[in-house]
Amino acid sequence: MNTLTVVKIGGNIIDHPAALHAFLQDFASLGSPKILVHGGGALATGMLEKTGVPVRMHEGRRITDEETLKICTMVYAGWINKTIVAQLQHAGCHALGLSGADANTVPAVKRPPAPVDFGFVGDVSAAQINAPALSLLLAHGLCPVFCAITHDGQGGLLNTNADTMASAIAAALSKTYRTKLLFCFEKAGVLANPDDEDAVIPEITPSYFAQLKEQKIISKGMLPKLENAFAALHAGVAEVHIKHAGNLRSEKGTKVKI
């Protein structure tokens, strides 16, 4: 079984051109097959402000109305995705940018409007991923580069969580490949103390995760990331790591295990 590497790169790295460039060089030098999923970064918020679209949040999560969806699609599927693809092509990686609508690779289900109406937000699951379409691209040496925009199959686009998308894609392809999932971001890994970059927890199991949650050691943003990591492992992904984008090719960071 061939090894497939699925890498999620966080929005904070995308906001820093030098860090993004260095990361893309490292990503290009990884062995194939591989898939990149990128987050959004602050550019969308900046564009929303510039164009006068009010930013609406519910408990820290963005509500995506029609104008917000338009701006997010412009920024994620347009500028960020194509900038990354052009840089990867220059670095010798045969990148092909995709949203979930393209080749129907990632169909999603619009989140029900109750209890909270998040608007044009789509939820994805491993079972819905178009694995044959992705396998075809991978088999021909292409490297899919996903933004987290999906579609509902009825002609509508949806804003999707990039971590969940990476987890679902890795899980869906774990029947065909031995799949490694790497969540890369601006921190050194899952930290035992959020202010200490040296306090990286080397390994997290479900029981240790329960304990860390109980002790409130894991921060809010890290909870869904770890839940996505465990979901991927339960769905057949062979390895999941959470690490700094600058450590893509090293063993540093947190290994998530079941």
Place this chain on the structure above:
Amino acid sequence: MNTLTVVKIGGNIIDHPAALHAFLQDFASLGSPKILVHGGGALATGMLEKTGVPVRMHEGRRITDEETLKICTMVYAGWINKTIVAQLQHAGCHALGLSGADANTVPAVKRPPAPVDFGFVGDVSAAQINAPALSLLLAHGLCPVFCAITHDGQGGLLNTNADTMASAIAAALSKTYRTKLLFCFEKAGVLANPDDEDAVIPEITPSYFAQLKEQKIISKGMLPKLENAFAALHAGVAEVHIKHAGNLRSEKGTKVKI
């Protein structure tokens, strides 16, 4: 030899959701293989205004500085491209959105800064098109949908003329397919009188074109479109038509012949 249809859809149609929707239904029902190339429309100009990026023109042509390139890439490769792809997928057409950077399908050369510096504008030619990559997608039942953003192979994106891109793509694939190129827009064809939609010129040959130019019957915007049409025919494209988007599936419009 299989017949391939390459359709260019103009920006004026894209600006009208109902007209675009009707066109995409017709396009979806065309036989495969097929490729769609779309123009930009007024949305980019609106976004440039909203975000305070000055619109700079030289003899009616846009100068693409860094901020303009960013907005154009957002609008063309992001919102317009993904909206079209999602609608085509819903209409049963297996669309895959692309910029020229994706899978290195359309490399371009940045236009020299003299005599006029148009900024981040890329020129394309049939010889540069990555025909094997496109043939691979077509052979697997996919329908490439191009926005007119390309790349320089050095990591940089470039704004490109969509008519030229459609012409170059059709020419490059005419070695593998019997290729038909259709320029669809908001007019009934090439008009002998720009104010009379019934005055469609049914057929234009190079000598007739010279005569129409001499008599100043052909408007400014139509000249490069016809030059692209003749270039495509000389490069091996079997048929070129210029027609109204609403007549995609009928014989109406102007046939360009050599």
